[in-house]
Amino acid sequence: xxxxxxxxxxxxxxxxxxxxxxxxxxxxxxxxxxxxxxxxxxxxxxxxxxxxxxxxxxxxxxxxxxxxxxxxxxxxxxxxxxxxxxxxxxxxxxxxxxxxxxxxxxxxxxxxxxxxxxxxxxxxxxxxxxxxxxxxxxxxxxxxxxxxxxxxxxxxxxxxxxxxxxxxxxxxxxxxxxxxxxxxxxxxxxxxxxxxxx
Numbered sequence: 001x002x003x004x005x006x007x008x009x010x011x012x013x014x015x016x017x018x019x020x021x022x023x024x025x026x027x028x029x030x031x032x033x034x035x036x037x038x039x040x041x042x043x044x045x046x047x048x049x050x051x052x053x054x055x056x057x058x059x060x061x062x063x064x065x066x067x068x069x070x071x072x073x074x075x076x077x078x079x080x081x082x083x084x085x086x087x088x089x090x091x092x093x094x095x096x097x098x099x100x101x102x103x104x105x106x107x108x109x110x111x112x113x114x115x116x117x118x119x120x121x122x123x124x125x126x127x128x129x130x131x132x133x134x135x136x137x138x139x140x141x142x143x144x145x146x147x148x149x150x151x152x153x154x155x156x157x158x159x160x161x162x163x164x165x166x167x168x169x170x171x172x173x174x175x176x177x178x179x180x181x182x183x184x185x186x187x188x189x190x191x192x193x194x195x196x197x198x
Contacts, residue, residue: 047106056068061096072169074170074171111123147173
């Protein structure tokens with residue numbers, strides 16, 4: 001008896017789905033025992049999570065929702081005493097008044113390690129902070145702001161504890177050229193010309 005073509009297709013699809021399910025279970029078991037693979041599968045190293053905080057902040061500004069923007073920029077009691085509440089209020093009011101366009105551009109990202117010896121790192125996986133330079137447009141005029149987005153729990157130990165998932169929050173926003181309040185370390189590259197051999 002000849003098998004119907006639909007039954008044949010259903011058999012092939014069933015086999016493919018079973019293979020995919022077995023592969024997914026195998027990958028999950030492997031990730032449980034391999035922190036780096038778990039990181040690649042669960043944690044986003046390419047800026048998506050810190051940028052999501054910026055996106056939400058900008059959307060709040062575009063709606064004219066100062067309360068939502070304020071809620072996204074978390075300030076604890078210690079930082080409030082150091083003037084962060086005033087900065088938050090001033091920056092949000094200034095950006096609302098500037099009526100910035102919906103599109104913005106990320107010009108630069110500095111990933112910061114926040115444990116042991118804090119500093120700029122090339123390995124975003126172990127970073128506990130991201131200092132992100134963002135350019136807004138106010139009509140034809142560019143406005144450049146720095147967003148300091150850090151993990152809620154500090155310091156972040158990264159590789160030392162198997163790259164646990166990070167909970168990113170906005171800690172500081174300020175116009176370029178202004179001194180940061182939350183993360184007062186600044187990376188300044190030194191460029192100088194050298195004499196070439198004759």
